[in-house]
Amino acid sequence: MAELNSSPQNGGGKHKCKKMNARVDLTAMVDLAFLLITFFIMTTTLAKSKAMDLAMPVGEQSEPVGASRTLTVCLGKNNKAMYFLGELKNPIIAPSITDFKADGIRKALIDVNKKVRDKTGKSMIVLVKPGDKSQYSNLVSTLDELAITGIQQYAIVDIKPEDVDALKQKGI
Template sequence: MAELNTSEKSSSKTKKMSKKVDLTAMVDLAFLLITFFMLTTTLSKPTAMNIIMPFGDEPSPVKLSNTLTLCLGANNKLAWYSGTNENPDNFDVTNFDKNGIRSVLINRSKNILQQTGKNLMVLVKPSNHSQYKNLVDIIDELNITKIPSYAIVDITKEDISRLEKKGIY
């Protein structure tokens, strides 16, 4: 039994009784509450993003006019271009916020859907100087903008040289 003893020395004629407080009920209540909350709490379940992989070894053909290539660079920057990158002026640098790559994805997707009736295909090319967080951010942006088709591919030497010219490699 838990007790709290507070004894005071008695003075000359008055005799004071010691005060006892029984803390057993308080301890029992604390353990009951801890047990209750442990049993009723649900633990959060880890969530994962579903990625659909293609069947077979043969890649499916995609028109280059329906593609958008994203080259992930250093300093949380990325460069993008549409179709083939034969024209160096067609290599724009942006960032990962909603006014950056999200608006590019939304506008390009709408244009491709209106022109061809097909969905936009996005090629993501992470460089050696990009961060893993940037790749996750891009996949999140693709899910937010509802881009159904995308692939993560190796970056080419031409893309690396253009990233160096833009100062984000």
């Protein structure tokens, strides 16, 4: 079988090479890529946020809470906290320093809660007051310890100047 070349030849007898367009059809590869992306999106578990439920009261409480049931935890610097039962001016349990280990704040919460329950017959209320130099992780640790010890009534409130002065006196 012969091939007919209709293009004119050059004077030197050389044939002009005809360039072929190299075209690759990528449709199948794109289809495969989208199938793989879809597969991995459907089969992977998306990261679920780890958050603690925090229910804050709406409005003011109708009945006042006695100081004999109120434990105040002031968070200071260097991973330390100060706690006292009652009012700072006239505390039922004097201000004490503790840390965030299991034998620190957890033991204090359990002991004071037992003392309050034995004395008043009601549950203890904890006021958590983070200081300016406290770390956010300390607040989270305190909320975790409240959940572990089963204390249901607590509030995060602003720290007062007299609490800041007490923290400074204690060195935290």
